[in-house]
Amino acid sequence: MAEEEPKDAHRPPSLGGHGLANVMEIFVRNVTEQHKHMEESQEKLRQATGKATSPKRQLTVVCGPQGELKELTFHDTSYREMSKVELSKLIVDTVAKARTDVGAKVKEIVAPALPxxxxxxxxxxxxxxxxxxxxxxxxxxxxxxxxxxxxxxxxxxxxx
Known part of the structure; x- marks a missing residue:
């Protein structure tokens, strides 16, 4: 004689007292909110920039979210009197500071979404x-x- 299956063998798992329609509504709302948050974060990332000005205010640099150079502005003509080595160091150091600045902004946007x-x-x-x-x-x-x-x-x- 075959064993009988329990009466609730094919019953779906409990929804915690909520109807399926209510659970689905909550699920869709959560997914929609997450999608909206992701779109907002993507836009913030696209617009993120880092800015730095050299110590003597000779140069200001703006970098984009990937660290790419977006703007380089000399505020006076003192750079003309600098040696090639000094000018190179001024540019490299200022770009590095701008990249650090944008990196911190990118971290602020991305880190909360990481596992x-x-x-x-x-x-x-x-x-x-x-x-x-x-x-x-x-x-x-x-x-x-x-x-x-x-x-x-x-x-x-x-x-x-």
Whole structure:
């Protein structure tokens, strides 16, 4: 004689006292809010700039979100009396400060959207741990250990 299935064997999981329509409405609202936030963040990233002025106010530099040079403005003619080395150093140092400025702004926009354990600074330097992309509890620890071992092996062999 075949065993009978329990009465609730084909019942969908509980919705916590909420109807399916209500749960779907909440889901759609959350996805819509996340999409709107992502679009706003993308626009902020496109418009992000970093600005720096040299210590003696001879030069101002503006860099875009990728660190690209957008503007370079000399405020007087004192640069004409500088040696090539001095002028080069003035430009390079001022551009570096502008890039640091825009980098901080990009971090402010991007970091809150990163998965919990992923560190923006490590990500930017290419030093992050790939397992930080995986939410806790989704993958067994043994699997994460194998991934980490494999990545370490690739580093030792110069593949990463």
């Amino acid at each position: 919990g354990r992923l560190d923006f600074d490590k990500l930017q330097r290419g030093e992050f741990d790939i397992t930080d992309l995986i939410p806790d509890g989704v993958v067994p620890d043994e699997t994460l250990d194998r991934i980490n071992d494999r990545m370490a092996e690739r580093k030792r062999n110069g593949l990463v």
